[in-house]
Amino acid sequence: MAFLYSTEGRFICFGSLITKRLVLTAAHCILPKTAIIARLGDYDDAHTQVVARVQSSHMHRLYNQRNLTNDIAILALDRKVEYTNKIRPICIVRDTRWRKSIDSLNPLTGAGWAKMESKSDSVKIRTLELVRRQPAICQVDATTPLTTSQFCAGSGESNLGNGDSGGPVGGLIPFGKSQRFIQVGIASFMYGRSAEASVFTDVMSYIDWILAVHNHHK
Structure with missing residues (x-):
């Protein structure tokens, strides 16, 4: 990071x-x-x-x-x-033949700021599990749906904040006999009912x- x-x-x-x-x-x-x-x-x-x-x-x-x-x-x-x-x-997949596999990765893992309970003015990096959501959850208004180069992920208790912009979100894919973490999205903005989800820029759309x-x- x-x-x-x-x-x-x-x-x-x-x-x-x-x-x-x-x-x-x-x-x-x-x-x-x-x-x-x-x-x-x-x-x-x-x-x-x-x-x-x-x-x-x-x-x-x-x-x-x-x-x-x-x-x-x-x-x-x-x-x-x-x-x-x-x-x-961080790893990024260049081969668009992986598109279906990448779109099926769920949940995803992201990282952002978290306040430490012992010191209200102190922060640390937290890792969050982010569940892919229907695009309508993150739709800003009735006339501005998400584009195909954006996706929606998060939940009420596990979501990135406005201060986490630009960070990577991704998941594990098979790599030889092991797995490798790849970046699939970039934290763009938080939106939704009760800020329950965030919008991410889809990395493969811009390869x-x-x-x-x-x-x-x-």
Whole structure:
């Protein structure tokens, strides 16, 4: 997981490392005239952390700020980071023949902030199980249904919050004789009756765009 901050130290969003230099996140996390720093490694262990400045950003050209469609962006760091036991790229499936299998992954796993019971001003990272829901649960209004590049997931007691934007959600798929965790979505926004579910950007819908940005930074 990548933690994205302003240079003043204000937390902005989460993201996920997809190469030694690229971080996948939500487009609405890119703020005008705001320089971004990415912190990688265990949030609670400063010894494992690596900090890098964001050199450039790639927001999807069809991103709609009003309804958050095409809410996806890639940040290019100012240098390549070294992989360690605590800093690894997340896996993304490029082969669209996996579409049916990926769409059937349920429940999914996401991560976000959680307040610690012992200290109200202290936070830690929590892992949540997110159940896929019918798109209508996350529909903003009667005239704005979710697009095919968005999906709805969560429940009343297990849901991401508004501060968890940009973070990855995914699940396990077969890989050889074992399994591998893959990212299938990006946390976009929380919506629903009693905030019971969240909307996610479907990563596979943008695989060609992701590869194009990746090739640009080879």
